[in-house]
Amino acid sequence: MPELPEVETYRRFLEEITLHQTVTAVEVFDAHVLAVDADELRRELVGATVTGTHRLGKNCFLQLSSGRLLVLHFGMTGDVGAYRHDYDRPRFTRVALHLREGLRVAFIDPRKFGRIRLADSVATFQQAKKLGPDALDLTAKQLQSALGRRKTLLKPLLLDQRLTAGLGNWIVDEVLFQARVHPERPAASVSADEAARLHAAVQLVLRTAIAQEANYRQFPASFLIHAREWDEAPEPQSDAHHHCPRDRSPIVKKYVGGRATYYCPVCQPAPPDSHSAA
Known part of the structure; x- marks a missing residue:
C-alpha cells in the first residue's frame, strides 16, 4: 500500500514532468477510480496548466492554473507513470493526462481502490476529510x-x-x-x-x-x-x-x-x- 514516503516520491515525479505543462486531453479508461464526473474533470483539466504540487499525508495534489486542484489518492495499489505512445501505456492505467509536449501521465491502479477528485484547496480538502496535520509537519x-x-x-x-x-x-x-x-x-x-x-x-x-x-x-x-x-x-x-x-x-x-x-x-x-x- 502506498504510504507517505511513496506518495512523496510520486509527488516529486509528478512535479518533474507536469510543472508548467498544459493538459490537452484526459483519457478515462476506467471511471471506477473517479470521485468526480468525467465531463467535469475534463472541463477543469483540459487547457489548464499545472502550477505546483502538494502532498498531505497519503494524498497528492496538482495545483491548476484555474485555482482548483486535482487530488490523487492511491488506495492499496495506486501508482503513477509516464509514456508517449499507446503501445507503451502501463498496464492498469485507469486515467491518462495528455500534456502539450507529448508526454502522458498515467494513474495506475490494479485493484481500483484509488480515487481521483477535484478540490478547491488543500485546506478545504483537509477539513472535509477530517485529516490532521501532515506527519512531517506535526510538532x-x-x-x-x-x-x-x-x-x-x-x-x-x-x-x-x-x-x-x-x-x-x-x-x-x-x-x-x-x-x-x-x-x-x-x-x-x-x-x-x-x-x-x-x-x-x-x-x-x-x-x-x-x-x-x-x-x-x-x-x-x-x-x-x-x-x-x-x-x-x-x-x-x-x-x-x-x-x-x-x-x-x-x-x-x-x-x-x-x-x-x-x-x-x-x-x-x-x-x-x-x-x-x-
Whole structure:
C-alpha cells in the first residue's frame, strides 16, 4: 500500500514532468477510480496548466492554473507513470493526462481502490476529510498534547489520520521501535520525554524512507522493518531477520487494534497492566 514516503516520491515525479505543462486531453479508461464526473474533470483539466504540487499525508495534489486542484489518492495499489505512445501505456492505467509536449501521465491502479477528485484547496480538502496535520509537519508539542488527552492504545491512535495524516501500519511499528515504546501503551501514559522520542522517530523514519525513495530493503540495518514478513519476499527470510537489530531478542508479531504489529519485547517493554506477549 502506498504510504507517505511513496506518495512523496510520486509527488516529486509528478512535479518533474507536469510543472508548467498544459493538459490537452484526459483519457478515462476506467471511471471506477473517479470521485468526480468525467465531463467535469475534463472541463477543469483540459487547457489548464499545472502550477505546483502538494502532498498531505497519503494524498497528492496538482495545483491548476484555474485555482482548483486535482487530488490523487492511491488506495492499496495506486501508482503513477509516464509514456508517449499507446503501445507503451502501463498496464492498469485507469486515467491518462495528455500534456502539450507529448508526454502522458498515467494513474495506475490494479485493484481500483484509488480515487481521483477535484478540490478547491488543500485546506478545504483537509477539513472535509477530517485529516490532521501532515506527519512531517506535526510538532512535538502537538503530538504530546494529542496523546495526553487519550486513553486509546498508542498504535491505533497513531494510525488515526485525524491525529496526523500519513502514518501507515509499518511506519507506526518502526516509529514505536525507534522510540522504544510499546504499541499497547495507553496514549495518556506517554511521558513528555517519550513523546519527544516519538516525534523524533516520526521524522527519522519518514525522512529515511523518502531519501531511499521508499525502497525499504535499502533502509539501515538498525530498522525493525527488516524483521517484518512481507507478502512478496524475493527469498526466504533467515531466522536472523526475525530478531531485534539491537539485542537479537525474537521479534513478537501480534494484532493490535486489528492490525499486524511487530515489536521487540525487550526494547519496548509492555505496560504494567498489559496482557500482551512478552
